[in-house]
Amino acid sequence: MDSSPQPIISDQVIVNGATTLLTLTAGGILRWTDRGQRCLTVEKEVLGFVIEGSKIRVKTIIDNGDGICCAGNSGALVRKDFVFQPLTEDSQRVLCNRLRDYLDSLGRPKRLLVFVNPFGGKRSASKIFFDTVKPLLEDADVQITLQETKHQLHAKEVTSTLDISKYDGIVCVSGDGILVEVVNGLLAREDWRDAIKLPLGMVPAGTSNGMAKSLLDSVGEPCKASNAVLAIIRGHKCSLDVATILQGETKFFSVLMLSWGLVADIDIESEKYRWMGSARIDFYAVQRIFHLRHYNGCISFVPAPGFETYGVPTSYNAESTSKQEQPLKTQHGYQGPDVNLVNLDWRMISGPFVSIWLHNVPWGGEDVMAAPDAKFSDGYLDLILIQQCPKLSLLALMTALNNGDHVKSPYVIYLKVKAFILEPGPRTDDPTKGGIIDVDGEVLARGNGSYKCDQKSLMVYDKLHMMVDQGLATLFSPV
Numbered sequence: 001m002d003s004s005p006q007p008i009i010s011d012q013v014i015v016n017g018a019t020t021l022l023t024l025t026a027g028g029i030l031r032w033t034d035r036g037q038r039c040l041t042v043e044k045e046v047l048g049f050v051i052e053g054s055k056i057r058v059k060t061i062i063d064n065g066d067g068i069c070c071a072g073n074s075g076a077l078v079r080k081d082f083v084f085q086p087l088t089e090d091s092q093r094v095l096c097n098r099l100r101d102y103l104d105s106l107g108r109p110k111r112l113l114v115f116v117n118p119f120g121g122k123r124s125a126s127k128i129f130f131d132t133v134k135p136l137l138e139d140a141d142v143q144i145t146l147q148e149t150k151h152q153l154h155a156k157e158v159t160s161t162l163d164i165s166k167y168d169g170i171v172c173v174s175g176d177g178i179l180v181e182v183v184n185g186l187l188a189r190e191d192w193r194d195a196i197k198l199p200l201g202m203v204p205a206g207t208s209n210g211m212a213k214s215l216l217d218s219v220g221e222p223c224k225a226s227n228a229v230l231a232i233i234r235g236h237k238c239s240l241d242v243a244t245i246l247q248g249e250t251k252f253f254s255v256l257m258l259s260w261g262l263v264a265d266i267d268i269e270s271e272k273y274r275w276m277g278s279a280r281i282d283f284y285a286v287q288r289i290f291h292l293r294h295y296n297g298c299i300s301f302v303p304a305p306g307f308e309t310y311g312v313p314t315s316y317n318a319e320s321t322s323k324q325e326q327p328l329k330t331q332h333g334y335q336g337p338d339v340n341l342v343n344l345d346w347r348m349i350s351g352p353f354v355s356i357w358l359h360n361v362p363w364g365g366e367d368v369m370a371a372p373d374a375k376f377s378d379g380y381l382d383l384i385l386i387q388q389c390p391k392l393s394l395l396a397l398m399t400a401l402n403n404g405d406h407v408k409s410p411y412v413i414y415l416k417v418k419a420f421i422l423e424p425g426p427r428t429d430d431p432t433k434g435g436i437i438d439v440d441g442e443v444l445a446r447g448n449g450s451y452k453c454d455q456k457s458l459m460v461y462d463k464l465h466m467m468v469d470q471g472l473a474t475l476f477s478p479v
Helices: 089-105 123-139 154-160 176-187 210-217 225-236 262-276 279-290 391-402
Strands: 007-015 016-024 029-033 037-041 046-052 055-062 078-086 112-116 142-148 171-174 198-202 237-247 248-252 257-261 295-303 313-315 346-350 355-361 363-366 379-386 414-426 437-439 442-446 464-476
Touching: 007 029, 007 089, 016 055, 037 055, 046 089, 046 123, 055 089, 055 123, 078 089, 078 123, 112 123, 123 142, 123 171, 123 198, 123 225, 154 176, 171 176, 171 225, 176 198, 176 210, 176 248, 198 210, 198 225, 210 225, 210 363, 257 262, 257 295, 257 414, 262 279, 262 355, 262 437, 279 391, 355 414
Parallel strands: 112 142, 112 171, 171 198, 198 464
Antiparallel strands: 007 016, 007 078, 016 029, 029 037, 046 055, 055 078, 237 248, 237 464, 257 355, 257 437, 295 346, 295 414, 313 346, 355 379, 379 414, 414 464, 437 442
């Protein structure tokens, strides 16, 4: 019995001057003969098509540029057009209709708001947009509304008042910072329940591209703009956990990470060496390791199943952050997970600490696999904790960040948590100086005597709470 896919349409066309049979199967394979058997997987490789007189120009993006077979490989993505000329006008009309119907059945986005951050990273976002993002989206017949960010929190301002009915998704051509602003803007809205369902896409164009790297690496693809745009065009989606950070009535929504201690100090204080480019991180990391700081403090957490032996039992003992108990005047936008923190099984670990690092996705940057076991929507944050570590061992540990092997160190505690409380304290060597709390690459709070401590921050250097809402946001995903 013939097990080949049944055709949606099969008709004669002219390719390079020769007549051949062009078939579109129900499984989405476009097959024809041109100096050998050729085929395209519509879902993965076909961006769109245009009619040029009596011809049909099919716009594709393929792995190796030859379109010989349907199986992909690990080569660079190449844009390539294939031109077919049906023998009659009626054949052209039917073929176009069938191909359009199949593309429409894939649920691809048609209208996208695209944020471009021209100031981030190497200031290459605008070039990436015009050279890669815009041409690919236009080939896929996607309507683009371009919004360049003018200042910090501009993306949050735009998304907090955006008419979401006009778009099928929001794309960030930037580092992770614009994504964080977009999420915070959507969750600040009265209609946040609908707004946060809007799919979000990431195109790497910043200093740290942790979310884009995490998405593309999950399917073994390189962290490149073309791969990221193709994932957006295909329209596949995945859920993303969102963490709510609370301090009194002040709240912030995080999608990437929180750090305090060594990692935060390196990330933020290395800004003084920004002229060195990406090398500033490694350069300053060596300085911080050989002049190591330890911080007093305490953490409390609700462990995921299987991690209940870490720390010592404790109870939830803090001012209430429950939205039910806050004044009605503060009930605007998303208030955080509806969780009774008192009834959870809390554990506690006391300092001093070298580093506290919580991660929502595996990669913190293109070469930093911070949390190798992290999942996009498992409902937990991955906690990477260091209390004591010899300096040479710490140096070796930091060099293992590119493949996640640092979590295998005996000096590292690695576990998953559902809720978390940080009570940051001063440095052990100088009680007059505190540290920095870094969330998604930005300073959330600064202690006395810390780097640029005179600058205003969203929260104060004091106890804060962190809870996870499983799968609250949605991302465009490669699979």
